[in-house]
Amino acid sequence: MTIDVGQDRSRALRFGGMLVLLLGAALILGAYLGSERLDLFNLDATERVILFDIRLPRVFLGATVGASLAVAGASLQSLLRNPLAEPYLLGVSNGAALGTMLAFVVFSNVEFMRPLLAFGGAVLATVVVYRMARSRAGMNVERLVLSGVIVTTFLSSVIVLLTSLLDATRLRSFTFWLLGDLSQATSSGFYVTLIVVVIGTLVLASQSRALNLMMIGERDAFDFGVEVSRVRLIVFGTSAALVGISVAASGSVGYVGLIVPHMIRLTAGSDNRFVIPFSAIAGAVFVVCADTAARTLIAPRELPVGAITALIGAPLFVYLLRRN
Amino acid sequence: MNLLTASSIDIAYADAPIVHGVTLELVPGKTIALAGPNGAGKTTILKALNGGLPVVAGTVELDGKPLGEYSRREIARRIAVIAQENETRFPVTVIEFVLAGRFAHGASLGWETEADHRIARTALGLCDLEDYAERLMNQLSGGERQRVVLARAIATEARILLLDEPTANLDLAHQAMMFRLVRDRCRTCESAAIMITHDLNLASEFADEIVLLDAGRIAANGTPREVLTAANIEQVFGVEVLLDDNPATGNVRVTTLF
Numbered sequence: 001m002t003i004d005v006g007q008d009r010s011r012a013l014r015f016g017g018m019l020v021l022l023l024g025a026a027l028i029l030g031a032y033l034g035s036e037r038l039d040l041f042n043l044d045a046t047e048r049v050i051l052f053d054i055r056l057p058r059v060f061l062g063a064t065v066g067a068s069l070a071v072a073g074a075s076l077q078s079l080l081r082n083p084l085a086e087p088y089l090l091g092v093s094n095g096a097a098l099g100t101m102l103a104f105v106v107f108s109n110v111e112f113m114r115p116l117l118a119f120g121g122a123v124l125a126t127v128v129v130y131r132m133a134r135s136r137a138g139m140n141v142e143r144l145v146l147s148g149v150i151v152t153t154f155l156s157s158v159i160v161l162l163t164s165l166l167d168a169t170r171l172r173s174f175t176f177w178l179l180g181d182l183s184q185a186t187s188s189g190f191y192v193t194l195i196v197v198v199i200g201t202l203v204l205a206s207q208s209r210a211l212n213l214m215m216i217g218e219r220d221a222f223d224f225g226v227e228v229s230r231v232r233l234i235v236f237g238t239s240a241a242l243v244g245i246s247v248a249a250s251g252s253v254g255y256v257g258l259i260v261p262h263m264i265r266l267t268a269g270s271d272n273r274f275v276i277p278f279s280a281i282a283g284a285v286f287v288v289c290a291d292t293a294a295r296t297l298i299a300p301r302e303l304p305v306g307a308i309t310a311l312i313g314a315p316l317f318v319y320l321l322r323r324n
Numbered sequence: 325m326n327l328l329t330a331s332s333i334d335i336a337y338a339d340a341p342i343v344h345g346v347t348l349e350l351v352p353g354k355t356i357a358l359a360g361p362n363g364a365g366k367t368t369i370l371k372a373l374n375g376g377l378p379v380v381a382g383t384v385e386l387d388g389k390p391l392g393e394y395s396r397r398e399i400a401r402r403i404a405v406i407a408q409e410n411e412t413r414f415p416v417t418v419i420e421f422v423l424a425g426r427f428a429h430g431a432s433l434g435w436e437t438e439a440d441h442r443i444a445r446t447a448l449g450l451c452d453l454e455d456y457a458e459r460l461m462n463q464l465s466g467g468e469r470q471r472v473v474l475a476r477a478i479a480t481e482a483r484i485l486l487l488d489e490p491t492a493n494l495d496l497a498h499q500a501m502m503f504r505l506v507r508d509r510c511r512t513c514e515s516a517a518i519m520i521t522h523d524l525n526l527a528s529e530f531a532d533e534i535v536l537l538d539a540g541r542i543a544a545n546g547t548p549r550e551v552l553t554a555a556n557i558e559q560v561f562g563v564e565v566l567l568d569d570n571p572a573t574g575n576v577r578v579t580t581l582f
Contacts, residue, residue, distance in 0.1 A: 009435075083413055206433055213424050216412050222376060223407070224480070225400030225428030270414045273435070 012274045015267065019281040023063070026288040030059035033292050035299040058185040062291040062305070063284035064193040065182070065246040066256055068200065070283025072239035073257020074264070074275050075204045078211040079235045080133075081218070082144055083262065083320055087122075087243040088254035090144070091151030095125025096240075096247035097178060098155050101162050103248075115192065119244030125151055126236050145321075180253035180306020182291050189249045196245040201280045203238045207231055208272035215270065253287060253306045255313020260286055262316065325388055326351055327484050327516050328373060328403070333382035335365070335372050342368045343540040345382070350484065352514040355507060357527035357548075359520075360537030361561055366520045369537075370486050373518065374403050386484075400428035404477035406487040411462060418464070418472050419457040422447060425479035447478040450505060452498070466493035474502060478509070485509070487519040491526070503530045524578045528552055529570070536560055552576050 032038055034055060038047050069087060076085040087093045099121025100114050107113040132147035163174055177184070204211075210231045213221035222228050246253070260283045261275055268274045290308040297303060328350040335343040343365040350356060358366045371377040373384060375391050384391040386402060394402075404425070425447070426440040436444075448454060451471045461469060470493045477485060485506060491499040507530055509515045521527050527534050528548040535545040538560045544551045557565050563580055570577040 078414075081413065209427060209430075209433065212420070213427055215414050216416060216421065216424060219376075219407065220424070222396070223374060223400065223403075223405040224424055224476075225397040227396050265415060269420075270416050271420060 008269075012268055012271075016274070016278055016281070019278055019285065023281050023285050023288075026285045026292075027059055027063065030062065030288045030292045031055055034295050035302075054185075057187045057190050058182050058291070059288055061185040061190045061193060061249060062182050062287045064190060064197045065250045065253060066260075066283035066285070066287025067280040068193065068197045068242040068246040068283070069253060069256035070260035070279040070286070071197070071201050071204055071276055072242040074261035074272070074279040075207070075211060075235050075239050076257070077261060078215040078272055078275075079232060080130075080144060081215055084145055084258070084317065086255065086258040087239065088252055088257065089152070089317070090129050090148040091125045091155055092122045092129070092240065092243050093247050093252040093254065094152050094155035094159070095121035095123075096244045097121070097252050098159055098162075099244065100248045101159060101174075105162060105165060115196075115245050115248040118248035119241050122240035122244040122247070123237070125155065126240050130236070176304050177251040179304035180251045180309065181304045182250050182294075183302065185249070193245050193249050196241060197280070200238050200242040201277065204235065205273070205276045207234055208276050211235070211272045211276075212270075215272070251304070251306060253290075254310045255317070256283055256287060256309055258320075259309070259313050259316055262320065326385070327387065328518075329383075329385045330369070330373060330379075331383050331385070333369075333372060333379040333384060335368050335377055336380050337368070337377075341380075341540065343372070346537075346540075346542055347382075348373075348518070348535065350516045350518060352483070352516055353510050354532045355510050355517045355519065355530060357519050357521055357531035357534045358537060359522070359524060359527055359534055360543070363539075364537040365540040366537055367488055368540075370405075370488055370518065370520060374405055374486060375399055397428040400480065400482070402482050403484045403486060404480040404482035406473055406477045406485065406490050408488065408492065413462075416461045417457070418448070418453065418459050418461060419444060421461055421472055422476045422479050425476040428480065443481065444475075444479045447475040448472075450478060451475040452501060467495060467498060470494055471498060471502075474505065478505070483513065483515045485515060485517040485519075487517060489520050489522065491521070491523070499526070506530075524552060524557070525570075528575045528577065529573060549576050552578055 031051060032040055036050060038051055043051060073086045076087065077083055096118040099117035103113040103117040129147045129151050133144040159178065163171055166174060210221065210226045213224055213226050214231060218228055261279045264275050264278045264282055268278055287305065291305040294303040294305045294308050326349050330346060330348040332345045332347050333343065334341060334345065346369060348356065358369065360366055368377060372379050386394060386399065391399070422444040423436050423440060426436050426444065430436060430440060448457060451474050453471055453475060461472065464472065474490065487506065490502055494502060503526065506517050510517055531548060533545060534548050534551040536543045536551050536556060543560050544556045552567065554565055554567055557563065557578065566579040566581055568577050569575065
């Protein structure tokens with residue numbers, strides 16, 4: 001009996017290669033398009049400033065944020081056996097947003113407190129939602145989604161209370177940021193996010209074979225040799241870090257973790273050894289494109305990138321919920 | 325040496341005692357049937373034998389060593405579980421599902437080897453599923469899924485099989501196939517199986533020993549002929565039965581009197 005184990009893998013690798021090309025194209029497009037179109041090969045001094053100090057940091061930050069959220073979504077879905085699990089819908093993003101705001105209000109001069117408290121908020125929200133959704137009978141889709149809604153709305157109201165402490169100018173930029181906004185991108189912000197997203201993706205990818213079993217069932221995974229509680233801790237912790245860092249940098253960009261892994265599974269199957277790394281690349285492509293649209297659709301004014309992702313994501317969510 | 329030994333184990337769920345003083349000895353080549361009314365503690369015992377539930381008293385030993393001294397992967401290489409399959413919401417193919425049975429053998433990173441694939445394909449063949457490899461799990465019938473679950477357990481190459489009502493969704497032909505596979509493995513591979521079943525006649529035909537449970541305690545154990553007596557069955561299940569010998573196999577046969 002001959003078995004061609006390599007066939008699936010080489011097909012998947014081709015798909016991955018295509019995604020990388022797509023990312024390259026998206027990055028170039030993102031650098032080129034905007035309120036000001038840039039002739040990338042013939043830049044004057046002002047355009048140079050626009051490209052290197054404003055646009056490129058923003059495009060690259062968008063890519064890292066997209067990768068973080070998509071990888072976190074893909075891993076949470078497998079862990080919780082629920083295709084609707086998504087950092088934004090589970091309230092994890094709002095937890096991170098509240099953490100960021102607290103850092104902003106209480107430690108306004110200490111920049112590194114923002115990602116730190118965002119991570120803390122994300123962890124806290126994850127733990128609360130997980131505890132609420134879990135019952136003796138296990139965890140079903142609806143219970144998890146409802147717990148997410150409750151935590152999200154609760155955290156939203158705390159955020160609203162906090163914003164009332166802010167003055168009018170800060171309030172406007174905050175509202176924008178809350179919906180997902182990449183306009184505050186800096187190179188240093190990008191580097192920090194990049195480091196976290198690379199490490200986070202590697203850590204989660206290292207759990208992908210165990211996640212393949214978790215996706216089938218927690219009990220099955222346990223029976224067939226997965227240290228379930230260890231995997232759960234790693235995935236919750238790492239995805240909270242990914243969500244925390246991206247929310248601290250760009251607010252709550254919603255639905256990326258829902259749309260991207262779903263598309264990947266449709267095209268490349270459910271094996272997390274592909275789904276997790278491919279989601280990282282495709283998430284980057286998606287947010288870069290969404291942000292380019294946010295910058296150009298009503299130029300010279302801007303839309304929050306989160307509004308664009310939600311416009312695409314919400315209908316998909318309804319579709320997935322109905323299909324379940 | 326015993327493959328698996330439970331010595332007077334007590335098991336409790338959230339402080340409520342479920343199982344008291346149960347002793348089981350699984351030697352190579354043997355099939356034990358666990359029978360008893362709903363809530364008698366059958367599934368609970370099966371979970372404890374695999375380390376899924378802690379025992380509050382007594383010990384469970386695997387290959388002569390306490391279960392607690394093994395890692396999850398080491399246990400999974402020795403014990404395969406066949407439980408009721410819960411539907412997955414992700415598009416998982418049959419071959420991916422069966423390859424999950426090889427998880428404990430390879431590195432937790434990385435890929436299944438060609439040998440893993442060969443073992444998985446062979447297991448599919450044994451379960452009458454040669455052409456199913458690329459089909460999606462959530463498009464199969466309950467009975468087909470149950471056979472895939474059996475194939476996954478076979479693919480582990482574990483010597484101990486724990487089966488929780490393995491025939492619940494199966495038609496007659498595949499019930500027989502399941503039992504023959506399990507019994508052949510026990511005889512030829514020096515394996516052993518513990519199987520929960522409600523079907524006393526199947527237990528009589530296929531098990532070497534029946535353990536009859538009642539409210540978490542062993543009400544009777546021994547060969548099918550020793551355990552399946554009118555008195556035992558009436559005491560545990562509260563029904564009257566007629567016992568005779570199966571004309572084809574000579575084993576004891578149970579008919580419920582309504």
